[in-house]
Amino acid sequence: xxxxxxxxxxxxxxxxxxxxxxxxxxxxxxxxxxxxxxxxxxxxxxxxxxxxxxxxxxxxxxxxxxxxxxxxxxxxxxxxxxxxxxxxxxxxxxxxxxxxxxxxxxxxxxxxxxxxxxxxxxxxxxxxxxxxxxxxxxxxxxxxxxxxxxxxxxxxxxxxxxxxxxxxxxxxxxxxxxxxxxxxxxxxxxxxxxxxxxxxxxxxxxxxxxxxxxxxxxxxxxxxxxxxxxxxxxxxxxxxxxxxxxxxxxxxxxxxxxxxxxxxxxxxxxxxxxxxxxxxxxxxxxxxxxxxxxxxxxxxxxxxxxxxxxxxxxxxxxxxxxxxxxxxxxxxxxxxxxxxxxxxxxxxxxxxxxxxxxxxxxxxxxxxxxxxxxxxxxxxxxxxxxxxxxxxxxxxxxxx
Numbered sequence: 001x002x003x004x005x006x007x008x009x010x011x012x013x014x015x016x017x018x019x020x021x022x023x024x025x026x027x028x029x030x031x032x033x034x035x036x037x038x039x040x041x042x043x044x045x046x047x048x049x050x051x052x053x054x055x056x057x058x059x060x061x062x063x064x065x066x067x068x069x070x071x072x073x074x075x076x077x078x079x080x081x082x083x084x085x086x087x088x089x090x091x092x093x094x095x096x097x098x099x100x101x102x103x104x105x106x107x108x109x110x111x112x113x114x115x116x117x118x119x120x121x122x123x124x125x126x127x128x129x130x131x132x133x134x135x136x137x138x139x140x141x142x143x144x145x146x147x148x149x150x151x152x153x154x155x156x157x158x159x160x161x162x163x164x165x166x167x168x169x170x171x172x173x174x175x176x177x178x179x180x181x182x183x184x185x186x187x188x189x190x191x192x193x194x195x196x197x198x199x200x201x202x203x204x205x206x207x208x209x210x211x212x213x214x215x216x217x218x219x220x221x222x223x224x225x226x227x228x229x230x231x232x233x234x235x236x237x238x239x240x241x242x243x244x245x246x247x248x249x250x251x252x253x254x255x256x257x258x259x260x261x262x263x264x265x266x267x268x269x270x271x272x273x274x275x276x277x278x279x280x281x282x283x284x285x286x287x288x289x290x291x292x293x294x295x296x297x298x299x300x301x302x303x304x305x306x307x308x309x310x311x312x313x314x315x316x317x318x319x320x321x322x323x324x325x326x327x328x329x330x331x332x333x334x335x336x337x338x339x340x341x342x343x344x345x346x347x348x349x350x351x352x353x354x355x356x357x358x359x360x361x362x363x364x365x366x367x368x369x370x371x372x373x374x375x376x377x378x379x380x381x382x383x384x385x386x387x388x389x390x391x392x393x394x395x396x397x398x399x400x
Contacts, residue, residue, distance in 0.1 A: 049148040051155055052136040057083075058128055060159050060172055065124045067356045068166060076127040077118055079162040081105065083131065086161025087154055093142060094154075107134055109141035131158070176239075185301045185334050190249045193277045194219060196241065202226075203233040203241055209279075213272045222260030226267050229254050247274045279303075284311035290321035296341075297326075300333030300389040305340035312344070312373055322377040325397075332388025339365045342396035344373045349400040352392050367400065 064074060084096035084105060095108040103119035114137050121130050138154065156174050163170045173181060193212020194205050205223045208215040225233055228244045247253060251274050258265035281304045284294045292315035296304065315323070332338075335352075342351045347369040354363045382394045 047148060049151040049155075051139045051151050052132050054128060054132055054135065054155070056155050056172070057131060057159050057162070060163070061124050061128060064163070064166070067361065068170075069355055069357065070166075071357065073166050074124070075165060076123055077121045078165045080118060080121050080127055080130060082165045083158040083161040084134070086157045086164070087138075090157040091150075091154055094138060105134075107137060109138050110143065112137075112141040185299070190274055191246050191277050192253070192272055192274060194245075196225065196238070196245075198238055203236060203238075209277060212277055213275050217270050217272055219257060219270070220260065224258040224260065224265075225255055226258055227256035249274055249276050280307065282307035282311050284315055286315065286318050286320065287324070290319055292318075292320035292323045293326065294323065295326040296330050296390070299331055300337040300341070302334065302337070304333070304337045305344070308341055308344060316374060320374070320376070322379075323374075324379050324381065325393075326381045327386045327390040327394055328381050328383045329385035330387075330390040331385065332390055335389060335392070338389035338392040338396075341393050342400070343367050345378070345397060346400040351396040351400070 068074060081096075081098050081100075084098075084107065088094045088096045093110050097106040097108075099105065103117060104115050105118055106113060106115050116130065116134055118130060121127050135155075135158075139151070142151070153174075156172060159172045163172060192214045193209040194214040195207050195209075197204055197206045203225045205214075205219055205221055205225065207221045208219050225241070227233060228236075228241065231244070233241060245253065245255070252271055253274065254269060254271050256267040257270050258267050279298065279301060281298050281301050282294060282296055284292065287293050292312075294308065294311050294315070296308075339351050346367045349367050351365045351367055353365075355361070356363075378397070380394050380397050382390065386394065
């Protein structure tokens with residue numbers, strides 16, 4: 001999902017699980033097609049975070065060593081340098097200067113400086129040992145008032161820097177990002193029912209969802225949210241706005257809106273009561289001559305297959321003789337939902353194969369006989385915006 005466009009949907013569960021995603025793009029672009037969880041301890045502000053323990057970094061490195069599809073891309077020395085480069089971009093007090101001609105890297109933390117020899121960083125084990133040494137130095141010289149979350153974020157930055165040397169699509173999600181992802185794919189949420197983004201520096205409504213509190217209050221696309229309760233949204237980060245607008249159903253929130261349709265808009269107070277928002281991912285209607293049309297228009301969420309079945313039943317009752325399945329601009333989503341969508345239409349064959357380390361680890365997902373979808377002529381529409389799960393569905397249906 002674009003970092004400037006997030007749905008305001010729900011509530012506040014903190015995920016402790018981390019998610020390491022090894023991804024591969026197909027011909028149309030793409031994102032995640034397979035995920036595996038890595039467990040890590042939750043950060044508590046009253047406990048110091050042991051950066052040198054490398055809990056997250058080592059867990060990720062072990063997963064890369066055991067499972068990454070192309071081991072020839074694993075270059076421990078480049079991983080180390082990329083990790084440190086990402087740390088210095090994230091933490092103002094840290095500066096890393098690589099000197100590859102000397103097999104050295106100079107690390108500065110505030111006023112302290114140390115040179116580290118990286119000549120022998122030629123294996124994942126050696127990378128881990130050198131990273132532990134460098135992190136110990138960083139920990140010792142960070143300002144004493146540095147909180148545990150900031151220290152934890154250093155490890156996440158280093159881990160994602162390391163992963164960036166593999167391909168552009170492998171990343172580690174921190175607990176907040178993981179929770180956000182689970183929230184956005186669950187299918188129902190507690191919130192206001194608006195999608196917001198940052199437009200020309202202002203927090204802006206991209207679209208309200210029909211039948212939701214925001215829609216019923218008359219909030220329109222293009223309206224600007226200038227205040228949330230007593231807080232101005234000027235310079236407010238999008239994630240912070242999302243967190244403030246979410247909440248439990250039946251709780252109230254006060255927002256101040258400038259309507260885009262007005263020439264000289266004056267902020268108006270709107271009091272909304274949060275509700276459970278059902279995010280519909282499937283739309284259907286009949287075209288002419290018995291042609292049914294189904295569009296998967298947002299992403300593959302937790303209810304997509306169930307919604308698809310209802311749409312097919314609806315179209316069959318209206319005399320559908322052929323079908324158009326529209327996947328244009330669908331960015332993907334849950335892998336299991338993509339498999340179930342294909343399985344609705346085919347009775348046999350391999351839908352998708354997940355390939356792991358050096359092409360040795362393979363997991364096939366095969367179609368099951370007995371799907372309820374009618375055997376009728378069918379066209380599948382894709383474009384450059386169809387990615388990930390959409391590609392799996394299009395490819396599976398075409399091949400089978």
